[in-house]
Amino acid sequence: MPNFKIVPSSQYKNNSEKNDVVNNIISYILRPSKIPHNITGGIGVSLTSASDVIKQFKQVKKSFRKTRGIPLQHFIVSFSEGEEKLYSLRQFQSIGYQIAEYFNGEYQIIFALHEDSKHLHLHFAVNTVNFRTGKKMVWNETSFYSLKNFIETYTLTTYF
Secondary structure: OOEEEEEOHHHHOOOOOOOOHHHHHHHHHOOHHHOOOOOEEEEOOOOOOHHHHHHHHHHHHHHOOOOOOOOEEEEEEEOOHHHHHHOOHHHHHHHHHHHHHHHOOOEEEEEEEEOOOOOOEEEEEEEEEEOOOOOEOOOOHHHHHHHHHHHHHHHHHHOO
């Protein structure tokens, strides 16, 4: 079963330009050295480059005047060696899109399969501003467990 981990949002409070969380996290997720096979994807964004994705996330926030607070949610789905051997890299991309669709196409989301460590893992970044309504994402314990359950149920029934 995949391991699901949220990177704590308390690390991402962004009320100043000197600590540009959107830039730092998206640049990290899309760092070429981590994604040699370029297994990436996104919803609500054009994945031309990390800098373009950063601009797109920030534009939605600026358009709705929602530039304060937690700018994005960052989570990781990692796979065991046994799970890794069952599927091709492109199938992991499909898993990434299925998880991204959990957000119903209402939030910008990107993901990338990192191949630079012992186990393959998907990093996700979700803009906390709904690009259709401008409402901020409500993220709490219930949200966490709902997403965790979706990931575990989806990947177990569909892929593993």
